[in-house]
Amino acid sequence: MGLVVQKYGGSSVADAEGIKRVAKRIVDAKRNGHQVVVVVSAMGDTTDELIDLAEQVSPIPAGREFDMLLTAGERISMALLAMAIKNLGHEAQSFTGSQAGVITDSVHNKARIIDVTPGRIRTALDEGNIAIVAGFQGVSQDKKDITTLGRGGSDTTAVALAAALDAEVCEIYTDVDGVFTADPRVVKKARKIDWISFEDMLELASSGSKVLLHRCVEYARRYNIPIHVRSSFSGLRGTWVSNEPHAEQGARKVEQAIISGVAHDTSEAKITVVGVPDKPGEAAAIFRAIADNEINLDMVVQNVSAASTGLTDISFTLPKTEGRKAIDALEKTKSAIGFESLRYDDQIAKISLVGAGMKTNPGVTASFFEALSDAGVNIELISTSEIRISVVTRADDVKEAVRAVHTAFGLDSDSAEAVVYGGTGR
Amino acid sequence: MGLVVQKYGGSSVADAEGIKRVAKRIVDAKRNGHQVVVVVSAMGDTTDELIDLAEQVSPIPAGREFDMLLTAGERISMALLAMAIKNLGHEAQSFTGSQAGVITDSVHNKARIIDVTPGRIRTALDEGNIAIVAGFQGVSQDKKDITTLGRGGSDTTAVALAAALDAEVCEIYTDVDGVFTADPRVVKKARKIDWISFEDMLELASSGSKVLLHRCVEYARRYNIPIHVRSSFSGLRGTWVSNEPHAEQGARKVEQAIISGVAHDTSEAKITVVGVPDKPGEAAAIFRAIADNEINLDMVVQNVSAASTGLTDISFTLPKTEGRKAIDALEKTKSAIGFESLRYDDQIAKISLVGAGMKTNPGVTASFFEALSDAGVNIELISTSEIRISVVTRADDVKEAVRAVHTAFGLDSDSAEAVVYGGTGR
Numbered sequence: 001m002g003l004v005v006q007k008y009g010g011s012s013v014a015d016a017e018g019i020k021r022v023a024k025r026i027v028d029a030k031r032n033g034h035q036v037v038v039v040v041s042a043m044g045d046t047t048d049e050l051i052d053l054a055e056q057v058s059p060i061p062a063g064r065e066f067d068m069l070l071t072a073g074e075r076i077s078m079a080l081l082a083m084a085i086k087n088l089g090h091e092a093q094s095f096t097g098s099q100a101g102v103i104t105d106s107v108h109n110k111a112r113i114i115d116v117t118p119g120r121i122r123t124a125l126d127e128g129n130i131a132i133v134a135g136f137q138g139v140s141q142d143k144k145d146i147t148t149l150g151r152g153g154s155d156t157t158a159v160a161l162a163a164a165l166d167a168e169v170c171e172i173y174t175d176v177d178g179v180f181t182a183d184p185r186v187v188k189k190a191r192k193i194d195w196i197s198f199e200d201m202l203e204l205a206s207s208g209s210k211v212l213l214h215r216c217v218e219y220a221r222r223y224n225i226p227i228h229v230r231s232s233f234s235g236l237r238g239t240w241v242s243n244e245p246h247a248e249q250g251a252r253k254v255e256q257a258i259i260s261g262v263a264h265d266t267s268e269a270k271i272t273v274v275g276v277p278d279k280p281g282e283a284a285a286i287f288r289a290i291a292d293n294e295i296n297l298d299m300v301v302q303n304v305s306a307a308s309t310g311l312t313d314i315s316f317t318l319p320k321t322e323g324r325k326a327i328d329a330l331e332k333t334k335s336a337i338g339f340e341s342l343r344y345d346d347q348i349a350k351i352s353l354v355g356a357g358m359k360t361n362p363g364v365t366a367s368f369f370e371a372l373s374d375a376g377v378n379i380e381l382i383s384t385s386e387i388r389i390s391v392v393t394r395a396d397d398v399k400e401a402v403r404a405v406h407t408a409f410g411l412d413s414d415s416a417e418a419v420v421y422g423g424t425g426r
Numbered sequence: 427m428g429l430v431v432q433k434y435g436g437s438s439v440a441d442a443e444g445i446k447r448v449a450k451r452i453v454d455a456k457r458n459g460h461q462v463v464v465v466v467s468a469m470g471d472t473t474d475e476l477i478d479l480a481e482q483v484s485p486i487p488a489g490r491e492f493d494m495l496l497t498a499g500e501r502i503s504m505a506l507l508a509m510a511i512k513n514l515g516h517e518a519q520s521f522t523g524s525q526a527g528v529i530t531d532s533v534h535n536k537a538r539i540i541d542v543t544p545g546r547i548r549t550a551l552d553e554g555n556i557a558i559v560a561g562f563q564g565v566s567q568d569k570k571d572i573t574t575l576g577r578g579g580s581d582t583t584a585v586a587l588a589a590a591l592d593a594e595v596c597e598i599y600t601d602v603d604g605v606f607t608a609d610p611r612v613v614k615k616a617r618k619i620d621w622i623s624f625e626d627m628l629e630l631a632s633s634g635s636k637v638l639l640h641r642c643v644e645y646a647r648r649y650n651i652p653i654h655v656r657s658s659f660s661g662l663r664g665t666w667v668s669n670e671p672h673a674e675q676g677a678r679k680v681e682q683a684i685i686s687g688v689a690h691d692t693s694e695a696k697i698t699v700v701g702v703p704d705k706p707g708e709a710a711a712i713f714r715a716i717a718d719n720e721i722n723l724d725m726v727v728q729n730v731s732a733a734s735t736g737l738t739d740i741s742f743t744l745p746k747t748e749g750r751k752a753i754d755a756l757e758k759t760k761s762a763i764g765f766e767s768l769r770y771d772d773q774i775a776k777i778s779l780v781g782a783g784m785k786t787n788p789g790v791t792a793s794f795f796e797a798l799s800d801a802g803v804n805i806e807l808i809s810t811s812e813i814r815i816s817v818v819t820r821a822d823d824v825k826e827a828v829r830a831v832h833t834a835f836g837l838d839s840d841s842a843e844a845v846v847y848g849g850t851g852r
Contacts, residue, residue, distance in 0.1 A: 016482035023483075050502065056442035057449075057506050058513035065512070068520050069505035072498040076476065079495035080483050086491070087484035094494050099570070120570075144525070144546075 002168040003125070004029055007039040007135065007158035011175045012232035013077050014044030022173075022232060023084035026130060030090055035125045037165060039135045039158040040081055042073025063108030067137070067148045071097070074134035074154075082132045092130040095120060097137035098146065101164075102157060104138035110150035111138060113157075113219075116164035133161060152213035159216050163223035170220065171228045172212065178229050178238030179204070179211050181261040181411040186399050189412035192238070193260060195245040200260040200354050203388040207352030208265025217241065258357030259364075259409045264402050265350045266395055268298060269323045270381070272315040273330065275340025282337060283314060289333045295322045299350070299383040299390060311340070315381060317392060320346050348380065349398035352390040353405060359386055371408035377401045428594040429551070430455055433465040433561065433584035437601045438658040439503050440470030448599075448658060449510035452556060456516055461551045463591060465561045465584040466507055468499025489534030493563070493574045497523070500560035500580075508558045518556040521546060523563035524572065527590075528583060530564035536576035537564060539583075539645075542590035559587060578639035585642050589649035596651050598638065599658035604665030605630070605637050607687040607837040612825050615838035618664070619686060621671040626686040626780050629814040633778030634691025643667065684783030685790075685835045690828050691776040692821055694724060695749045696807070698741040699756065701766025708763060709740060715759045721748045725776070725809040725816060737766070741807060743818060746772050774806065775824035778816040779831060785812050797834035803827040 006026065013019050022040075029036045050069050078094040085092035101117035124131045135154025138147050149156055155172055162170035179201070180190040196204075198221035205214040211229055220227050220241065230238025276282050283302065290297060300316040318326055323344060330342055351372075358364040368389055372379060377400060381392035393401055406412060432452065439445050448466075455462050476495050504520040511518035527543035550557045561580025564573050575582055581598055588596035605627065606616040622630075624647035631640040637655055646653050646667065656664025702708050709728065716723060726742040744752055749770060756768055777798075784790040794815055798805060803826060807818035819827055832838060 016479060019483050053442060053502070053506055054509055057445050058509040060509065060513050065505045065508040065518075065520055068522075069502055069509075072501040072505075075498040075501065076479070076495060079491045079498075080479055082491040082494075083480055083484040083486065087486050092491075094491055096494075096572075146522075 003035040003037065003165055004169055004171060005037045005039065005158050005162040005165065005167045006171045006173060007154055008041065008081075008173045008232055009154065009175070010041040010044050010046070010077075012173055013040060013081065016080075019043075019077070019080050019084050023081060023088055025173075025232065025235070026081075026085060027088050027090050030130055034168075037121060037125070037131045037133060037161055037167070038081065039133050039154055039161060040074060040077050041135045041154040042070075043077045043080075046073040046076065064145055067108050067111075068146050070148050071134065071137045071146050074136055078132045078134050082130075085130055085132075090130060091128055092132055093124045094132040094134070095124075096134050097157065098139035100131075100133045100161065102133075102138035102160065103141050104147045104149070106140040106143055106145065106147065108145075108147055111140065111147035113138060113149065113160050114141060116160050118161060118164050121161070121165065133157065152216060155213060155216035156219055159219045159223075159225055159227065162225045163219070167225065169226045169228050171230060172216075173230060173232035174211065175231065175233065176211065177231045177234060177236055179209065179241070179261070181259075182402055182406045183209075183264065186264070186402050187262070187406045187412075189414065190406065191411060191413040194237075195240045195242070196260050197356055198241060198243060199387060200356055201241045203352070203354040203385070204261055204263050207263035207354060207388065207390060208267075208350065209261070209263045211239075212241070258361050259353060259355035259411065261354055261411065262402050262405050262409070263352045263354060264398050265352075266348075266398060267320055268317045268348065268350055269320045269344065269346035270315060270317050270348050270392060271323070271326060271330070272313055272343040272345070273339050274313050274343060275309075275311045276314055277338055278310050278312045282339075285333065285337050286314060286330065286339075289329045289337075290316075290318075290326055293325055293329045295326050295329070299381055299392065301381050301383065317348070317350065317381070347395045348392050349395045349401070350390055350392050351398065351401050351405065352388055353409065354388045356387045358389070365389055367408060368405060371404045372401055375400050375404035377404070429461040429463065429591055430595055430597060431463045431465065431584050431588040431591065431593045432597045432599060433580055434467065434507075434599045434658055435580065435601070436467040436470050436473070436503075438599055439466060439507065442506075445469075445503070445506050445510050449507060449514055451599075451658065451661070452507075452511060453514050453516050456556055460594075463547060463551070463557045463559060463587055463593070464507065465559050465580055465587060466500060466503050467561045467580040468496075469503045469506075472499040472502065490571055493534050493537075494572050496574055497560065497563040497572050500562055504558045504560050508556075511556055511558075516556060517554055518558055519550045520558040520560070521550075522560050523583065524565035526557075526559045526587065528559075528564035528586065529567050530573045530575065532566040532569055532571065532573065534571075534573055537566065537573035539564060539575065539586050540567060542586050544587060544590050547587070547591065559583065578642060581639060581642035582645055585645045585649075585651055585653065588651045589645070593651065595654050596646065597654045597656060598642075599656060600637065601657065601659065602637065603657045603660060603662055604655050605635065605667070605687070607685075608828055608832045609635075609690065612690070612828050613688070613832045613838075615840060616832065617837060617839040620663075621666045621668070622686050623782055624667060624669060625813055626782055627667045629778070629780040629811065630687055630689050633689035633780060633814065633816060634693070634776065635687070635689045637665075638667070684787050685779060685781035685837065687780055687837065688828050688831045688835070689778045689780060690824050691778075692774075692824060693746055694743040694774065694776055695746045695770060695772035696741060696743050696774050696818060697749070697752055697756070698739055698769040698771070699765050700739050700769060701735075701737045702740055703764055704736050704738045708765075711759065711763045712740060712756065712765075715755045715763075716742075716744075716752055719751055719755045721752050721755070725807055725818065727807050727809065743774070743776065743807070773821045774818050775821045775827070776816055776818050777824065777827050777831065778814055779835065780814045782813045784815070791815055793834060794831060797830045798827055800834075801826050801830035803830070 530537035
């Protein structure tokens with residue numbers, strides 16, 4: 001029996017009862033002979049309450065102090081969890097990100113882990129303790145200031161510790177049973193995935209699946225740490241994310257599905273730059289203006305220019321929250337670049353089909369478009385990668401589109417067989 | 427203009443409004459040309475709420491984890507305070523006890539400061555920042571664990587930092603205007619003291635005055651750091667505590683009062699060990715039993731033994747919270763020591779008269795007893811030091827006793843002159 005890293009989110013430790021329930025689960029793992037390291041988030045709404053307090057005293061987002069404030073949340077939950085475990089007769093010690101050796105860069109509010117030196121954790125484990133570690137936080141290498149890792153940071157803490165401690169598995173406990181073939185709130189017949197590759201999980205995460213964040217999966221892939229996503233409420237086996245499916249991970253490779261799942265995302269907006277002169281450097285100037293404002297783009301599409309005008313349209317999607325900033329940045333460059341106008345549209349949805357199997361299965365793209373067409377859903381933009389196809393549709397169409405694609409690719413839970421693809425390539 | 431350490435208690439930063447008010451006051455000190463270090467407690471009831479959560483998950487007082495939990499409180503208030511200051515256009519950085527270099531022993535929940543190495547604070551000040559430091563907490567020298575300093579610990583943090591940084595003054599901001607000649611809730615005519623010596627303040631603190639704790643004053647005396655106790659609400663000059671009254675401290679030495687004030691304390695109980703054999707070693711055995719249980723005694727009185735029986739009674743006072751433990755400890759030694767019985771009485775009060783002037787003013791004790799006698803208050807125990815007389819009375823009599831003594835010694839605020847003492851010594 002080796003070392004297990006378990007991560008519990010805020011909803012799992014929302015109150016004293018939740019903390020006691022989680023403590024029992026941790027003690028079970030210890031009783032089964034594992035060394036156990038637990039990464040915990042702040043209790044329930046704690047972080048939101050702290051943000052609210054910060055807004056009351058200052059509208060200025062003060063990076064260093066904001067991080068100092070937010071990290072109080074995990075300090076509370078981890079100490080309470082350690083107490084609850086001791087109350088069950090087991091030894092536990094809690095550690096801040098800094099004490100656990102989570103070393104980051106100095107970018108407050110969204111720091112990146114640059115090293116993990118878990119000497120104190122290792123010592124605590126060797127002395128028979130369960131180690132409880134604050135998620136979401138670290139300490140900056142140069143200034144020794146407290147930093148936070150940004151959204152979903154606790155998952156990243158867990159995977160990073162699992163890598164540094166050479167853990168058997170990183171268990172991510174959450175309030176759902178695992179990763180599904182589509183959002184179960186939209187697709188009633190969505191199926192829990194038993195096993196999924198890092199690559200497919202990365203694409204799902206990029207495409208709107210919220211169970212695991214891209215960054216955490218990327219870290220796990222780099223260090224080859226199997227992730228087991230499961231419910232802290234049910235105790236059922238969840239979804240394994242790893243390089244290769246092992247027998248105990250619920251699937252053999254031959255059974256690997258062609259398609260892993262359908263993701264959707266309604267958090268993006270679409271900007272179209274209309275009437276751009278079709279000359280070298282014009283597109284570059286547009287994207288330089290966007291990049292200089294640190295705005296991350298998602299899909300980018302340039303239509304063929306109309307020969308008669310020498311003008312083209314460039315469309316891209318980006319988070320709605322960045323929309324205002326992008327429009328402002330582009331307006332400032334309008335005369336320099338010489339485009340005609342900007343169109344902003346935040347009533348869009350992105351639907352993505354993900355699966356490594358599609359690389360070798362021609363016709364997936366055609367089947368995807370046919371399913372959408374049959375459902376009467378219009379396609380506005382298309383973007384593809386080796387293992388993903390994404391389209392942009394009207395936001396109103398998103399549920400129908402996801403259900404149609406889910407059914408068409410045999411992902412519905414009462415469907416035993418995957419559809420057979422024919423045709424002439426994607 | 428030199429360096430000032432300011433300390434704000436939980437009631438001063440109870441909500442966003444309080445934090446903003448305190449921020450203005452801090453910025454004023456900075457604008458006046460001072461380097462400013464601020465020590466802050468947890469907001470309002472935060473600590474009580476955290477203790478309540480701890481009790482919900484575990485009845486076991488887990489020292490290390492309990493300290494980790496409680497220190498979240500200051501982390502929140504200090505970060506918010508730093509944000510509020512930055513919002514006023516000044517630079518501020520917050521520091522945990524550990525970051526501020528507050529090094530303690532490893533006694534969780536009541537650690538003692540053994541060193542202060544404020545290198546980061548000094549750097550922050552030199553870079554033009556206001557430094558905000560978490561009160562009440564430190565880091566243990568040997569294990570590098572988070573510790574807390576126990577009740578009133580933030581005042582001690584402030585004085586210790588003032589000493590380490592060679593501050594001009596340590597300002598303790600609170601919700602009253604300063605140190606009074608008696609508790610203003612009991613004595614309406616109680617007068618704010620402009621200046622008081624360390625020694626008198628130590629005696630007042632030992633005798634039930636709650637404005638400053640003994641430990642904080644002791645630290646200030648050892649390093650000769652003047653303390654200015656004042657209101658965070660009124661901004662008025664409060665009470666200076668120092669070795670020598672300076673002109674700006676509102677009093678010249680010739681004006682120094684004979685009596686500094688009257689303190690009272692209803693938090694103690696009295697235990698009487700009845701029928702102790704009057705032989706060498708008997709009293710020692712009793713107090714060894716108490717000491718082995720780490721119970722702190724206050725007053726100790728042994729009556730003259732009755733010659734006919736060879737038995738004596740020994741009485742002492744101690745915190746009510748320790749009463750049960752002391753009785754249990756003594757019961758266990760009953761047969762070994764051979765006393766007759768124990769009496770426990772928690773309906774007592776202690777009234778103390780404090781003033782360095784009484785050393786050279788005969789008759790103070792007599793006047794004290796006369797005042798109590800005139801008020802019809804019976805005295806049960808007496809204990810004296812060079813600059814203090816304390817008596818134990820019935821708890822019911824405490825208010826009347828304090829008022830009578832306050833008036834008799836000319837401390838009432840409408841009384842211009844101190845009484846003249848005659849008689850033949852104390």
